[in-house]
Amino acid sequence: MQMRRIKGMAIGLLLTLSACMPWDEEKVDPEKAQAPAVSRLTIALGQGGANYSAGNAVCVALKKSGSTLPCKLLASNGSQQNILAMADKQVDLALVRADSAYQAWHGQKPFVKRNPKLRVLFSLHHEALTLLVKENAQIFSFKQIHNGAIHMGLDDSRNSGLILGLLDQCEIPLTNSLSNQESGSLAKLLEQEAVQGGLTILSHPDEQIKALANQMALQLLPVNGLCVERLVDESPFLDRMDIPGGLYQGLASSIPSFGAKVWLMASTDLPDSVVYEVVKAAFEGVEQFRRSDPAFYHLSPRKMLSPFVIPYHVGAVHYFQEKGWYTETR
16 A cells, blocks of 8 residues: 655654545646636634634635635534535535544544545644633542532533543543533633533633633643543544643643644545645745734644544645655555
8 A cells, every 4th residue: 555654844753644545545636736726715613712713814824825715714613513514515624623523534423424525734723621620629630520510511512522531431420410510611600600610622722711810719630640541542533732831820830631633624625726725825824823823822834744544635735745745655
């Protein structure tokens, strides 16, 4: 089987990417790469400030690159809706969290069938499992969450799968106090003193948490340990990560956790020339992303490329070849 590799952007780094799978012998076709572009590029965002900033930065980078392709941002309920919208050709590009992308690729719930047309362009930021508690909550570890009034966010279908997976792997019982909870944002529930804390999935910094930390003493607790290590090792869509210190009032230290990357994705139906234009503008306009949101402060071309089960779009590979980041080996 032919393998393709992207050269690292630092000495000693070599990332093996799934640009070609056994059932997908796509190659960069110069004629296809010059196919007529779409009349307008639509990007589905999902929820969260970082997602809006990411989509807007793509549009700004395109405009600054000299592209004449109009760019429109569309709000959505999250990754699952974005994937379905791409399949129905309602949008051209979408921000999709890795766990949802993995489920769609393999046809796992909540998707009823696999989507072999999915392709990745690059990743932008992470969403991390975040355990936030009041300073006086008397909870010192995520394994103690059943001891207090901790909001689990299980009413949010975007996050409930990952949270339930964590509870199961770490053998934390889903008690009535955890499963029967008032719905609403964690920040709002904390402000109303309805809970002592909560486990949620966020990109950081989060503006609601930042405002709340200025009103009350809060703690971010680590979400790590052997059971978390096993969960990450067994889940190709998860990564270990730290929530940086200094993002919130009174929270100076980095906190270990885990989570999933957010990818910019397209379908194979999107012309290679359009994807090439988007990827070229984004990589040559990384500084625009850094300025657009604190979540992208440390973004670099190296961090935007990593191995994933879903192949890279041919239009993206074309740009990577031009940059000398991509080679073919047998």
